[in-house]
Amino acid sequence: MATSARKKPVKRRRNPIQSRGQATVDAIVEAAAQILARKGPTAATTNAVAARAGVSIGTLYQYFADRDALLQEIGRRHVAEMQAVLAGALGGIDGLPLPEAVERLVAAIVASHRVAPRLHQALHQSLARDHLDTIDAFEVAVEAMVSRALAGRDELDLPAPELTATVLVRGLGGLIRTTLRREPERLDDPALARAMRAMILGTLGESRRDA
Amino acid sequence: MATSARKKPVKRRRNPIQSRGQATVDAIVEAAAQILARKGPTAATTNAVAARAGVSIGTLYQYFADRDALLQEIGRRHVAEMQAVLAGALGGIDGLPLPEAVERLVAAIVASHRVAPRLHQALHQSLARDHLDTIDAFEVAVEAMVSRALAGRDELDLPAPELTATVLVRGLGGLIRTTLRREPERLDDPALARAMRAMILGTLGESRRDA
DNA sequence: GGAGAAGATGAGCCTTTGCTCAGATCCTCG
DNA sequence: CGAGGATCTGAGCAAAGGCTCATCTTCTCC
Numbered sequence: 063m064a065t066s067a068r069k070k071p072v073k074r075r076r077n078p079i080q081s082r083g084q085a086t087v088d089a090i091v092e093a094a095a096q097i098l099a100r101k102g103p104t105a106a107t108t109n110a111v112a113a114r115a116g117v118s119i120g121t122l123y124q125y126f127a128d129r130d131a132l133l134q135e136i137g138r139r140h141v142a143e144m145q146a147v148l149a150g151a152l153g154g155i156d157g158l159p160l161p162e163a164v165e166r167l168v169a170a171i172v173a174s175h176r177v178a179p180r181l182h183q184a185l186h187q188s189l190a191r192d193h194l195d196t197i198d199a200f201e202v203a204v205e206a207m208v209s210r211a212l213a214g215r216d217e218l219d220l221p222a223p224e225l226t227a228t229v230l231v232r233g234l235g236g237l238i239r240t241t242l243r244r245e246p247e248r249l250d251d252p253a254l255a256r257a258m259r260a261m262i263l264g265t266l267g268e269s270r271r272d273a
Numbered sequence: 274m275a276t277s278a279r280k281k282p283v284k285r286r287r288n289p290i291q292s293r294g295q296a297t298v299d300a301i302v303e304a305a306a307q308i309l310a311r312k313g314p315t316a317a318t319t320n321a322v323a324a325r326a327g328v329s330i331g332t333l334y335q336y337f338a339d340r341d342a343l344l345q346e347i348g349r350r351h352v353a354e355m356q357a358v359l360a361g362a363l364g365g366i367d368g369l370p371l372p373e374a375v376e377r378l379v380a381a382i383v384a385s386h387r388v389a390p391r392l393h394q395a396l397h398q399s400l401a402r403d404h405l406d407t408i409d410a411f412e413v414a415v416e417a418m419v420s421r422a423l424a425g426r427d428e429l430d431l432p433a434p435e436l437t438a439t440v441l442v443r444g445l446g447g448l449i450r451t452t453l454r455r456e457p458e459r460l461d462d463p464a465l466a467r468a469m470r471a472m473i474l475g476t477l478g479e480s481r482r483d484a
Numbered sequence: 485g486g487a488g489a490a491g492a493t494g495a496g497c498c499t500t501t502g503c504t505c506a507g508a509t510c511c512t513c514g
Numbered sequence: 515c516g517a518g519g520a521t522c523t524g525a526g527c528a529a530a531g532g533c534t535c536a537t538c539t540t541c542t543c544c
Contacts, residue, residue, distance in 0.1 A: 080511070080520065108502060118523045123503065187398055198455060222464070229448060229468045236447005237440060244409060253433070257440045257480065264475030269468065291490065291541070318531060329493045334533065 075127050087125050089115040095136050099180035103188030108132070134193055137185050140178060141200045148174045148204070156214060161263070167208075168234075168258045172249060175238045183243055205231045212266075219271045226269045230262060286338050298336050300326040306347050310391035314399030319343070345404055348396050351389060352411045359385045359415070367425060372474070378419075379445075379469045383460060386449045394454060416442045423477075430482045437480045441473060 078084040093115035097106045108129050112119040126132045151170035155163050175182065189197065209227035212220055220226050237258070241248055248254055267273065289295040304326035308317045319340050323330040337343045362381035366374050386393065400408065420438035423431055431437050448469070452459055459465055478484065 076520085078520090082511085083521065086521080107500080109500095119503080120505085120524065121522050124521070129502065194454075201451070201455075222468075225464060225468050226471075229465075229472055232448040232451040233444035233472065234447075236445075236450060237443040239447060240412070240443040243405075244412075253436060254440075257433075257436050260437075260479040260484070261440055261444060261472070261476040264477070264479030265472040266475070268471040268475030268478065273471070287490085289491090293541080294491065297491080319533075320531070330533080331494065331535085332492050335491070340532065 076124055078125065083125075086115075086117055086121060090117065090122055090125065090132070091135055091139060094132055095140070095178070095181055098136065098184040098188065099178060103184055106133075106184075106188070130193065133185075133188060134196065136181075137189055137193070137196045140181060140185060141196050143177050144174045145200060145203075147177055152207075156211060160215070160217065160266075161259075163211075164259050164262050167262070168255055171234055172238065172255070175235075175242060176249065179242045179246060183239070186239070201231070201235070218266055218269075220266070220269055221271045222269075226265065230265060233261070234258065287335055289336065294336075297326075297328055297332060301328065301333055301336065301343070302346055302350065305343055306351070306389070306392055309347065309395040309399065310389060314395055317344075317395075317399070341404065344396075344399060345407065347392075348400055348404070348407045351392055351396060352407055354388050355385045356411060356414075358388055363418075367422060371426070371428065371477075372470075374422075375470050375473050378473070379466055382445055383449065383466070386453060387460065390453050390457060394450070397450070412442070412446070429477055429480075431477070431480055432482045433480075437476065441476060444472070445469065 076083075078087050090111060094106055094111040097110060097114060108122060109119055111132070112122045115122070122132070126135070148170055151166065151173055155166050158166065185197065186194075205224075205227050208231055209224045212218060212227055213223040238249070241254070287294075289298050301322060305317055305322045308321055308325060319333055320330055322343070323333045326333070333343070337346070359381055362377065362384055366377050369377065396408070397405075416435075416438050419442055420435045423429060423438055424434040449460070452465070
């Protein structure tokens with residue numbers, strides 16, 4: 063109960079006007095992301111971030127109302143990056159025959175998770191329950207996208223494309239996240255990619271109306 | 274790099290001898306688990322835990338070397354509980370025909386995650402990277418178990434049962450964890466269970482040697 | 485009964501960390 | 515040039531939280 067997402071309207075104290083300010087903000091976010099990725103959430107203290115960014119702690123608080131706002135900004139940027147990679151790799155997939163489309167999808171989803179694996183993990187850890195909104199929104203969008211793509215293929219004849227999309231997206235996401243944490247190198251294993259394709263194709267086949 | 278798991282040998286300061294001590298330890302662990310589940314990792318301070326357990330902070334440190342040791346103990350107990358539920362629900366599954374076996378598996382895996390969903394989430398968040406060993410060990414065990422079960426069914430004719438098991442277990446786990454966080458009530462949805470069965474059966478079919 | 489171990493207490497030390505503020509410095513533009 | 519806004523500085527405040535230790539109470543067992 064009470065998962066009421068009280069909106070925290072970005073809480074930026076001052077928006078950079080001069081290019082100098084923009085550069086500073088970028089440096090801060092970059093530094094924070096690095097620390098987060100390399101040493102985990104607890105190491106990403108505001109003082110440490112400021113130090114690594116090469117600015118004073120005061121400067122950091124000139125642009126971010128509090129530590130949380132900084133973390134949220136990192137989340138936002140990371141999601142945007144993943145989204146870009148996904149969108150790029152998925153362009154024109156609708157026209158492709160199913161097997162190729164699936165192959166592309168797998169490649170795309172893997173690629174999107176490879177953008178910044180450690181950071182990805184760290185964000186899932188450090189973003190408090192109330193602040194996973196950004197990530198959640200992204201996942202919802204991906205599910206919707208896949209759902210639409212599935213519904214568009216009459217050949218599949220799915221009785222509930224949304225449900226199938228949900229299962230596939232969350233399942234694949236979880237699989238990749240777990241693998242990333244435990245055996246990161248394995249993400250490059252062609253056998254794993256093959257298995258993922260089998261999972262998708264099999265799920266689609268078994269979910270057909272007549273199955 | 275340096276994911277070297279430095280072993281922290283349980284670091285219990287004193288093992289309870291008298292039953293009074295055992296009760297105290299239980300109360301502490303119980304209190305900590307509750308706070309963790311209800312208010313998240315940050316709320317589970319040692320002082321708060323001691324207060325809720327109805328013991329003094331000194332008593333807590335009589336049994337646990339540090340906060341981390343306490344968290345690890347909670348993880349250990351939680352995993353044991355999940356394992357018990359899983360094992361119980363999966364007994365004699367080998368003899369069953371495939372569809373029923375899959376149905377049982379889905380039910381079992383869902384049930385095991387329903388043991389203490391909030392705590393489950395909190396543990397995944399709060400256990401530092403170096404201390405996920407307990408959870409990881411459990412997941413590895415489950416994968417091995419499923420792998421064995423799959424290999425035992427000649428009908429399936431899987432070229433790589435371990436790989437299929439890995440994909441299935443991690444995929445299902447991720448799916449359930451995500452759903453648990455975003456739409457917990459949906460775990461009871463029969464449609465979701467059906468979709469999960471479709472995913473499993475489909476993946477198995479598509480992974481067959483001749484597929 | 486009583487010695488000694490087990491168990492319990494809680495004030496408070498000490499470190500960490502988020503964050504403020506009073507001012508210095510840099511830029512832009514008329 | 516110089517006024518005024520933008521930017522930056524960093525010592526240090528205040529709160530939070532992990533943890534210690536000197537001391538007291540309860541239990542066990544001969």
